[in-house]
Amino acid sequence: MTIDKGIFIQNIYYMLSYAFQILKQEDYQKVAGEKFDKIHDLFAAILEKGVARQVKQGLYREYVPMQEDLSVMRGKLNINDTLSLKVQRKQKLSCEFDEFSEDNLYNQILKVTIHRLIKAEDVASERKQALKKLIVFFGNVSLIQPDHIAWNRLIYQRNNRNYELLLNICYLVLNGMLQTTEDGAYKLIAFSDEHMERLYEKFILEYYKQHHPELHPAAPVIEWDHTEDPDSQMIQFLPKMKTDIVLVKGDKTLIIDAKYYGKAMIQNYSKETLRSAHLYQIFAYVKNMDKNNTGNVSGLLLYAKTEEEVFPDGEPFVIGGNSIGAKTLDLNQEFKEISYQLDKIVKQYFN
Structure with missing residues (x-):
């Protein structure tokens, strides 16, 4: 492409x-x-x-750790290196210190x-x-x-x-x-990289903030819908559910998980499927935000399309009463088309 x-x-x-x-x-x-x-x-x-x-x-500028052989003491003395200097008959002290440096x-x-x-x-x-x-x-x-x-x-x-x-x-x-x-x-280039994925996430979130402020775009942390005592030590071991983009209109909520991967689909035996870890992740986000099981919280995996790939372009499916979908955002075309794709998501989920 x-x-x-x-x-x-x-x-x-x-x-x-x-x-x-x-x-x-x-x-x-x-x-x-x-x-x-x-x-x-x-x-x-x-x-x-x-x-x-x-x-x-x-x-x-920031403080940078330095090590230098000096005639006078500065910072902390490195004893082993100082003894080595003495053996070499050098009248120096090996000092370790922090310097405010560019x-x-x-x-x-x-x-x-x-x-x-x-x-x-x-x-x-x-x-x-x-x-x-x-x-x-x-x-x-x-x-x-x-x-x-x-x-x-x-x-x-x-x-x-x-x-x-x-x-x-x-x-x-x-x-x-x-x-x-x-x-x-x-x-x-089709590669999975945290740095590029972060740029991709920020772009989508800021696009919706500028063009759809009525949807209150944000990236909140979702709390686990647990029944444990809040002071239970086990709760601290639960991973943090930090979302990429959340859009809200009235009683409807859409959670978008932005993914920058070389290929959205993976080969699973004789067929291609969505990545299971991604599907489990978005499902966990949706079910924990929809604590009352209203079905009004939807999830969308939004992959960056970086190469030619056959990707199923169908309606979202319903799992456990909530809509879960997956799409690609084609970055290899004019920006007005990229904008059209992002606006189309809003129309699809919020009419």
């Missing part, structure tokens, strides 16, 4: 702009108005604006991504020049290897919230989410 390059790149920008509202700010308006033929040129344009803004505000994982990811984009063939020359001017401000930041990045260590809070969009862009640049087909068109 392929799509025109320009349309594909525009779709990526739309998804990012829904997921990250910062793209709607004035700094990025010029990017929004440009036409891009190369995906990395788009990513470079977003990073150019975002990093320039961050440089003006000051690069994010040489941290967040800035290291930015630096290696900018470094890669400067060397990329599909980035415009004027964009490369702008990035070269910005990388000068990362002189005190280490240039790391992309395959050594621990993405799960990234935590966003008030002091580094602006980095969330930038590092998501870095992830797409360094890990890749596309491949080029024989005719030169782009195709989404």
Whole structure:
């Protein structure tokens, strides 16, 4: 399944702009108005604006553990290494301490991504020049290897919230989410990845927040419908049911579980079936939210369609009195069609 390059790149920008509202700010308006033929040129344009803004505000700093041989004591003494220095007749102390530094994982990811984009063939020359001017401000930041990045260590809070969009862009640049087909068109790489799935979830939730606020889109945690004593120690072992998207209108509720997988269906003996773990998960969400068994709570597995796949396109089925459905959201087409698919879900479940 392929799509025109320009349309594909525009779709990526739309998804990012829904997921990250910062793209709607004035700094990025010029990017929004440009036409891009190369995906990395788009990513470079977003990073150019975002990093320039961050440089003006000051690069994010945090306490980083350091170890250094010093003439005077600082922090904590590493006894073994200090004894080793004494054996070498070096009048130094091996000290371990924390330093408030910009040489941290967040800035290291930015630096290696900018470094890669400067060397990329599909980035415009004027964009490369702008990035070269910005990388000068990362002189005190280490240039790391992309395959050594621990993405799960990234935590966003008030002091580094602006980095969330930038590092998501870095992830797409360094890990890749596309491949080029024989005719030169782009195709989404089919892979299951927590980072991409999170972007997919955020895009859908923010789309409904902007276009269907009357449905009160949210991502609440569902409480287990248990009869145990609230103070029972066993309750703490129950997994948290954190939803992706919940839409509510009157007495009707729709729980959407967004899934970014290479293939929605799996081979089960001689036939293809839905993934059982996903079906069990959405069923648990629905039944625990519909505590009174009204049948007014429905569930929908919404898979991102990234490759050609035969997927059953039928009516939802009823299990235990509740409607359970599964659909694919085709990301390989113009954004107005993606929008149409999302609006159609609302019409189907809320008339």
